[in-house]
Amino acid sequence: MIDNLPMIVVGALFVIGLYGIMFKRNIIKIAIAVSVVESSTNLFLIVLGYRTGGSIPVYTLAGEFKKMVLPTPQALTLTAIVIGLATTALLLSLIMLLYKHYKTLDVYEIRRLRG
Amino acid sequence: MSWQVHLPALILTIPLLGAFVSIALTKPRLRNLWFTFILAVTTVLAFLLWRRVGIYGTLIYVMGGQSWNFTLPSGMSLPIRIIMEVDAFGAFMVLTGSISALASGLFSIRFLDRVHDGNKFVSLFLLLLTAMLGLEVTGDLFNFFVFLEIASVASYGLIAFWRDTPEAIEASFKYTVLSTFVALLFLIGVGILYGVYGTLNMAALAKNIQVGFLEKVALVLFITSMAMKCGAVPLHMWEPDAYGQAPAGIPCFLVVVGQASLYGMFRIAFSIYGQAFHGSILAWIVVVFGLLSMFIGVVMAVIQKEAKRLMAYHCISQTGYMLMGIGLGLLALSSPQAMSEFGFTAMKGGIFHIINNAMYKGLLFLTAGSLFYATGTTDLNKLGGLSRNMPYTTIMFAVAAAAIAGLPPFNGFVSKLLIYESSFVVHPFLAVVAMVTSILTLASFVKVFQSGFLGPSRENMTNVREVPLSMIIGMSVLCLMILTLSLMPNWVLSNLIEPAARDLVNQASYIQAVMGSGLQ
Numbered sequence: 001m002i003d004n005l006p007m008i009v010v011g012a013l014f015v016i017g018l019y020g021i022m023f024k025r026n027i028i029k030i031a032i033a034v035s036v037v038e039s040s041t042n043l044f045l046i047v048l049g050y051r052t053g054g055s056i057p058v059y060t061l062a063g064e065f066k067k068m069v070l071p072t073p074q075a076l077t078l079t080a081i082v083i084g085l086a087t088t089a090l091l092l093s094l095i096m097l098l099y100k101h102y103k104t105l106d107v108y109e110i111r112r113l114r115g
Numbered sequence: 116m117s118w119q120v121h122l123p124a125l126i127l128t129i130p131l132l133g134a135f136v137s138i139a140l141t142k143p144r145l146r147n148l149w150f151t152f153i154l155a156v157t158t159v160l161a162f163l164l165w166r167r168v169g170i171y172g173t174l175i176y177v178m179g180g181q182s183w184n185f186t187l188p189s190g191m192s193l194p195i196r197i198i199m200e201v202d203a204f205g206a207f208m209v210l211t212g213s214i215s216a217l218a219s220g221l222f223s224i225r226f227l228d229r230v231h232d233g234n235k236f237v238s239l240f241l242l243l244l245t246a247m248l249g250l251e252v253t254g255d256l257f258n259f260f261v262f263l264e265i266a267s268v269a270s271y272g273l274i275a276f277w278r279d280t281p282e283a284i285e286a287s288f289k290y291t292v293l294s295t296f297v298a299l300l301f302l303i304g305v306g307i308l309y310g311v312y313g314t315l316n317m318a319a320l321a322k323n324i325q326v327g328f329l330e331k332v333a334l335v336l337f338i339t340s341m342a343m344k345c346g347a348v349p350l351h352m353w354e355p356d357a358y359g360q361a362p363a364g365i366p367c368f369l370v371v372v373g374q375a376s377l378y379g380m381f382r383i384a385f386s387i388y389g390q391a392f393h394g395s396i397l398a399w400i401v402v403v404f405g406l407l408s409m410f411i412g413v414v415m416a417v418i419q420k421e422a423k424r425l426m427a428y429h430c431i432s433q434t435g436y437m438l439m440g441i442g443l444g445l446l447a448l449s450s451p452q453a454m455s456e457f458g459f460t461a462m463k464g465g466i467f468h469i470i471n472n473a474m475y476k477g478l479l480f481l482t483a484g485s486l487f488y489a490t491g492t493t494d495l496n497k498l499g500g501l502s503r504n505m506p507y508t509t510i511m512f513a514v515a516a517a518a519i520a521g522l523p524p525f526n527g528f529v530s531k532l533l534i535y536e537s538s539f540v541v542h543p544f545l546a547v548v549a550m551v552t553s554i555l556t557l558a559s560f561v562k563v564f565q566s567g568f569l570g571p572s573r574e575n576m577t578n579v580r581e582v583p584l585s586m587i588i589g590m591s592v593l594c595l596m597i598l599t600l601s602l603m604p605n606w607v608l609s610n611l612i613e614p615a616a617r618d619l620v621n622q623a624s625y626i627q628a629v630m631g632s633g634l635q
Contacts, residue, residue, distance in 0.1 A: 021296060027288070034295050041299045041306070048310045073309065076257055080302060083264045087295045090271055094288045101281035112282050113289075113356045 006047040013040035027098065027105050031091045038084040042077045049073030122164045123176040123199040123252050126209065127245055130157050134241035140234050147224050150237045154213075154220045157244065161206075161213035168206040169614065173628035175200055175254070198316060200254030200629060203614035204466070208251040208378045210611075211470045212371040214596060215477045216244050222481050222589030223364030225582075226488065236276060236362070243269035243372060250375040254629065256305045257315045259379060263301065263344070266372055267294045273369075274361045286356035293353050297340035304336035318629035321387045321622060334392075337383045338400065344376035347438060348407040351431045355415075358427035363484025364589070366423065367477035370430055374469055377434065381441055381619060389448065389622035401442030406548055409435030413555040422483045422493040422563060426476065429519065429559070432552055433472045439549065440465020440534045443541060444620065454620070457540040462616040463608065464533030470611070471518065471526045471600060478515040478593040482508050485582040485590070486567065495563060500572030504579045509568045511590045516564055518597050520557035526600035529608075 013036055020033025049070035057071035095105070102110050133153030140146040168174055178197040201209070220240060227233035246266035253259050271294075275287035309315055311330070312323050324330060343350035354373075358366040384397060412432030419425035440461045447458025485508050486501070487493050502509040518525035521532075531553060538545035581587075600607055618624065 021292065030292060034292060037296060037299050041302050044303060045306050048306055070313075072315070073306070076302075076306075076309075079257075079261060083261070083268075086268055087264070087271075087291065090268060091288070091291055091295070094271070094275060094284055094291060097275070097278055097284045098281070098288060101284060110285055110288075113285055113359070 010040050010044045010047060025106050025108060027095050027107055031095060034091065035088055042080055045073045045077045119163060119167055122160060122167060123174055123201050126157065126160045126164055126248050129153060129160065130241045130245040134238045134245060137234055137237040137241060143233060146234050146237055150220060153241060154217045158213045158217045161209045164201060165206040165210045168201055168203055173200065173202040173624065175628055197258060198254040199252045201252050202625060203618040205251050207611060207615040208375065209248055211473045212247050212375065215371040215473045216368055218477060218589045218592040219364045219368040222484060222586050224585050226363055239269045239272045243273065247372045247375045251378055254317050255315050256317055260302050260305055263298055267298060270369060270372060273365050274357045276362045283360040286360040290353045290357045293343060297343045300336045301340040304333040307333040317387055318626045321389065322626045322630055324387065324391045326391050334388060338380060341376045341380035342404055345373045345434055346431050347404045347434055348411045348431060354431055355424045355427040359421065359424040363487050364481065366480040370476050371473050374473060377437060384445055385619050386622055386625045395446050398442050398446035401445055402439050405435045405438030405442055408432060408438060409552045410548055413552045417555055417559045420495050422486060422495055425559065425563065426479050426483060429556060430476055433476060436468045436534055437465045439538060439545065440468060443537055457537040459616060460533050461537035463612050464530050464537060466615050467530035467533065467612045471530050474593050474596045475515040475518040475527060478511055478590060478597065481590045482512040485586055488582050489579045490576060495566045498567045500570050500576060501579060502568040503572060505581050507581060507587050511594050512564065512568065514594055514597055516560035520560055521553045524601055526597060529604045
């Protein structure tokens with residue numbers, strides 16, 4: 001049970017993020033929710049590569065340890081974080097422009113495109 | 116060793132270089148030259164790549180090494196390097212995509228005169244081109260995700276390029292939220308597969324995969340995210356907004372970018388899961404996606420009043436044809452008899468429809484773009500009688516509309532006929548839906564043609580003039596392609612479509628090309 005705790009956190013974060021994206025009306029909150037889902041994905045990748053009691057996956061720094069955590073998921077996560085940064089920045093700048101045009105952050109009022 | 120060995124890498128690095136150099140080119144003339152040059156070179160490379168794949172079979176390219184795996188002193192070998200794998204289907208998609216991008220780019224050049232930061236446009240455009248080609252040549256699931264995100268970020272920027280119009284920002288915001296979310300779903304799927312098999316290499320995965328619960332979850336995530344990215348109903352709502360609001364030349368390009376996601380879906384379904392996935396549920400999901408997209412897309416299109424939005428809905432409906440065609444191929448995958456009976460024909464139809472759609476849908480979007488350039492609007496209620504003022508655009512529109520509606524001499528007819536024939540064998544209902552869709556498509560384009568180009572000229576449209584030469588050249592590239600595809604369907608089928616369909620079905624050759632026979 002206790003070993004699966006990180007996975008439960010991943011699931012919880014994902015559900016919270018999904019709830020935010022689907023039901024929140026404020027677009028900044030939606031952007032935050034997207035970030036939360038992103039974090040849950042990153043955490044998922046990290047947890048995937050973790051071995052109990054493992055050390056950092058660098059030979060010269062690992063010291064005496066014989067067991068290391070998997071390096072690939074960490075590399076993936078780093079890439080995913082960078083990509084996440086780019087999308088978050090873009091989302092926020094779009095929100096800025098939206099606010100400038102519509103004078104509101106409510107998704108129900110930002111609705112000129114329909115049908 | 117010929118330099119052509121490096122084609123899979125060159126086709127990514129050249130547009131990437133173009134993207135980062137063009138941001139520094141502020142002089143319009145120089146920028147336009149550079150843009151045209153990069154697009155032309157990419158198209159030539161795509162053609163060479165396609166030809167090379169045709170001669171030598173599946174190409175493998177490993178970045179920074181001779182072999183795809185890394186062998187530890189203990190003898191354990193790990194597939195860790197960045198790998199590109201181009202088979203005939205991938206090469207076909209690369210060729211289609213780069214031709215469309217060339218046309219769309221040439222068309223966009225004159226539009227750039229109207230903005231002061233055209234270099235950013237060019238940069239985003241070339242970045243999107245790199246990402247699209249990357250999706251189609253990569254042999255690694257994580258790189259697929261990275262290219263997917265590059266494509267997404269570049270297209271958010273392009274869709275919101277008219278940042279003074281609120282609608283463009285709104286469309287881009289919608290697309291950004293949805294697309295980021297589904298890309299993360301894709302990443303979770305990749306993570307699951309990595310957790311089970313410890314590899315990201317598609318061929319290595321395909322070799323080891325045994326479909327259990329976790330693999331099914333991953334498959335659901337992959338299919339959902341790819342279906343959204345290619346705009347299949349019920350995940351289509353971003354598409355009309357985004358295509359309707361993007362700058363005029365861009366929707367033509369976004370069509371092929373959407374098809375790159377479609378490619379991803381088929382690559383995962385056929386090459387990674389393929390034979391390991393028993394039962395027909397996956398195939399039926401794809402077919403049902405196809406049916407829904409086809410019908411709902413066209414029904415929504417008929418009631419539209421704005422030309423670009425209307426075409427975007429048609430794009431959804433055309434995606435339905437491809438999904439259905441290739442879904443039927445997936446249905447027949449496990450039995451050779453069904454494959455020869457209807458599966459292979461359906462696949463040929465679906466794949467032929469991919470190139471057809473890229474060409475005629477692209478051309479339609481470009482004509483809508485030139486309507487906008489010449490008149491300042493694409494609202495069908497405000498247009499009328501433009502055939503006298505814009506003869507070339509009218510001819511191009513007529514050709515493209517006839518092709519998309521599947522009128523007999525044109526290429527749309529060939530691919531649709533293949534899909535009708537094969538779907539009728541499975542169940543007549545499928546063929547009926549496909550035909551009704553085709554009729555409604557014709558009806559809605561007759562409406563556009565009539566209200567946009569025919570009829571008496573309107574007073575406010577009397578001094579409208581034909582669009583500049585570079586736009587006409589951009590459109591003629593696609594128009595020529597449509598005519599070529601229409602006039603020699605047999606040559607196209609046997610040289611372009613059949614190898615692609617064969618390679619897509621043949622999972623063993625995809626695995627073999629990377630793994631060889633003796634490894635692991």
